[in-house]
Amino acid sequence: MARFGHSGAAVIMGLGASLPPGVVTNQMLADRLDTSDEWIHSRTGIRERRVVARGVATSDLAVEAGARALRSAGCDDVDVVVLATTTPDHPCPATAPAVAARLGLDMRAAFDLGAVCSGFVYALAVGAGLIAGEIAERVLVIGAEAFSTIIDPEDRTTAAIFGDGAGAVVLRAGSATENGALLHFDLGSEGGLADLITVAGGGSKQRSSGVPPSRRDSYFGMQGKPVFKNAVLRMAQSSRAVLDRTGWDTIEWLVGHQANARILNAVADQLDLPRERAVMNLDRVGNTSAASIPLALTDWAAAGRFSPGDRIVLTAFGGGVTWGSTAFAWPELTVGHDRHLWPDERHNEGSDKHNSSPTRSSRDLLNERFASATEGTP
């Protein structure tokens, strides 16, 4: 029987993230779609997002984030790799074994997990369970998405919201009394709302129908207004559930899935938390689905905003629909500084391989990608 308590707790010992260098600003979207910087920013809080270059896949981002998390943890081995993603490299096989192999973790257990934007919190719960059940001593948990590959470039709503990226943590067996110990989880789903967030085609349901997917069914679709309402209510309710179990009367930081600034503000309001306690980096990276929470953690940690012992709740809502939350106190960590998270530093890079005039190169990249958008399915 898995034990959660004073022994067998999963403790965060490493954290890292990765972003592709290609920047898509709101203005670049406004240049080709019926939208504007003001329209996008006022409704989402997003100014720019990252997209992968042609040929770059989820595994590439996952490997880089995983390597940084391992380096942050000061370890080169784990027992299991869990990859949360909505955009695996292939429908089959899972992407995690290839990621593990490239990280020098061949022969380790490795599998993908899908809970869309809740995937990272679900994967943390699975990692914690493997440790509590003494199946693993150390688990690398990655959230990675090349989400732009399932976005309809002509859809001004989703193209404005979603971006690509990856983040990862290393969990180790430890004690629940330590900083970094994942204290409690709250997970849930409501399948009756599956239609709110979908890629309708490409799976067994469409394939067995014998009818090729329409263009619309080939891409990601979302019903924004009901998603907004459910995301706020579920993340607030789920956060309260873990807060009740920890016995904390307040927290220093709420790290919510970076869905939309107004969703995160509304969740903070529901929890009677000052809005500045809701961590937000979506202005620079957009909604990166399963990658958003570890990306936000890395961003805040690298900027020195967390102090050891700070009480933190992670909460997410995603397709399914699914939701999940967990709580921990911030541990002593040295995170891999990902210079691409900081726009100010982007322009000061010297010999970095990614430093090829980001704005111009990403425009080329966009033109190239979107010019071929009507060729077929993503």
Next chain:
Amino acid sequence: MTDVRFTYDDLQAILVDDMAVEAEALTGPETTFDELGLDSLAGAELQVVLLTKFGIETDEDVHALRSVQETLDYLNQQTIPASAG
């Protein structure tokens, strides 16, 4: 089930306290959401406030509301579960 009458003052309190509307912008029941700077997501934000503060479940029609008066009319057609009152 208890009928609830939402007054202009009640709605003004929601808009100002929960939806960051400037009190001075509210000049009367005919004030439109456009004039208040409320966009297409405001309906979803209003839904959350009505449910969590007043226990009122609203339907998709809430997204079609365009003015304070329309919203008052809509809310006064809704009922509130007794348990939430």
